[in-house]
Amino acid sequence: MMRQLILLIATIVVAPFIGGLLFGIDRRITARLQGRFGPPILQPFYDFLKLIGKERIAVSRLQFVWIYAYLVFMVGSLLCLVFQSDFLILVFLLGFAGVSLVLAGFSTKSPYSHFGANRELLQIMAYEPVLLLLAIGIYAQNGTFLISEIFNQSRPLIFSLWPLFIAVLYVLTIKMRKSPFDIATSHHAHQEIVKGVITEFSGPYYALYQLAEWYEIVLVLGIVALFWTNPLWVGILIALAAFLLELLIDNIAARMTAPWMVRLSWTVGLILGVLNIAYIYFTKGVS
Amino acid sequence: MGLIHNSRIKSPWIMHFDNSSCNGCDIEVLACLTPLYDVERFGIVNMGNPKHADVLLITGPVNRRTARVLRNLYDQVPGPKMVIAVGTCASTGGVFHNCYNVLGGVDKVVPVDVYIPGCSVRPEAIIDGVVLALQKLASANL
Numbered sequence: 001m002m003r004q005l006i007l008l009i010a011t012i013v014v015a016p017f018i019g020g021l022l023f024g025i026d027r028r029i030t031a032r033l034q035g036r037f038g039p040p041i042l043q044p045f046y047d048f049l050k051l052i053g054k055e056r057i058a059v060s061r062l063q064f065v066w067i068y069a070y071l072v073f074m075v076g077s078l079l080c081l082v083f084q085s086d087f088l089i090l091v092f093l094l095g096f097a098g099v100s101l102v103l104a105g106f107s108t109k110s111p112y113s114h115f116g117a118n119r120e121l122l123q124i125m126a127y128e129p130v131l132l133l134l135a136i137g138i139y140a141q142n143g144t145f146l147i148s149e150i151f152n153q154s155r156p157l158i159f160s161l162w163p164l165f166i167a168v169l170y171v172l173t174i175k176m177r178k179s180p181f182d183i184a185t186s187h188h189a190h191q192e193i194v195k196g197v198i199t200e201f202s203g204p205y206y207a208l209y210q211l212a213e214w215y216e217i218v219l220v221l222g223i224v225a226l227f228w229t230n231p232l233w234v235g236i237l238i239a240l241a242a243f244l245l246e247l248l249i250d251n252i253a254a255r256m257t258a259p260w261m262v263r264l265s266w267t268v269g270l271i272l273g274v275l276n277i278a279y280i281y282f283t284k285g286v287s
Numbered sequence: 288m289g290l291i292h293n294s295r296i297k298s299p300w301i302m303h304f305d306n307s308s309c310n311g312c313d314i315e316v317l318a319c320l321t322p323l324y325d326v327e328r329f330g331i332v333n334m335g336n337p338k339h340a341d342v343l344l345i346t347g348p349v350n351r352r353t354a355r356v357l358r359n360l361y362d363q364v365p366g367p368k369m370v371i372a373v374g375t376c377a378s379t380g381g382v383f384h385n386c387y388n389v390l391g392g393v394d395k396v397v398p399v400d401v402y403i404p405g406c407s408v409r410p411e412a413i414i415d416g417v418v419l420a421l422q423k424l425a426s427a428n429l
Contacts, residue, residue: 048294050297195336200338245424
């Protein structure tokens, strides 16, 4: 019990530091790829602290509730991973978190915010089926949705689920809102829909959103690491390699439209996922 | 408050607004973000959104049409905020000062913290101006 409490507190405290550092490294590497010097590695933390100290401007009180919900569901989802609980519950909590962000976007009257929220819904539509297929794939392989069972298996998941691994890399790009799928928050195109779903988040509430994003990146990279849990450091190395690959893709790809994202994610992700699960059941037989 | 105060100086997010400039200063503002000057190494990021901005970079003289827009944008920036008038026109009205539709410099509508003269200003001067604004932010006890 004591050990679990320590693990709980350690996750809540340490995860944002890892996430913030990853974003700092992201900005530095992106700058270097573009031939610039780039900001300090600790820049996201400076941004965060500055935003905490800014004035609170209330556009809609309902919005604040949804931003808190986004953060809480995201932390809950990460705790599911750390405590090696049910993978299916992790996916559902992640879904609730995404929906909270959409509702935060819809709770103001700004048209940019509404546009961004609609696009965030499309993003959820693009990645959620792939994550559900991953859950089914894990079930097909291990006979249970429990993450602790993945850790018990000596044979890494990536050997039997490599097509789903490729599909999860798509999810990683969509979740990081990086360039080909830079759609809901319009990170690089302020002229289009300002900042999309986060247009109306200001000051401390924008800081909360960033905090939730830090948890999110740790969570999504953690899901990638699940593909090689024995020993776990190989999985973490794979996750970091996937992260660097995303940065490269972000810098060489142009922004694409939302329908294109859904089409690509569904054709590549769903076909790979369904074929993968079908193959596992063919070789193992349905029990 | 020391930590938050230090972070403010290290992460000024700018928003650029063009009143009725000839676009000379606007091009120089954007030149600051290119690899040659790369202001992101000081944590400066160009935001398209007043609600995320800390520093308003305003170019061009204020005319009767843009005065209302400028005031609205200024009100949307959460404090503590800094306003920088970029270029001669934004500072005083410049060559347009006695036009029938021009009110004059930016300070006719919103309080200005730093004036950067020049026609058009050089990117080095803009960076100097932002640094000056940050020094003002650092010395102010907010």
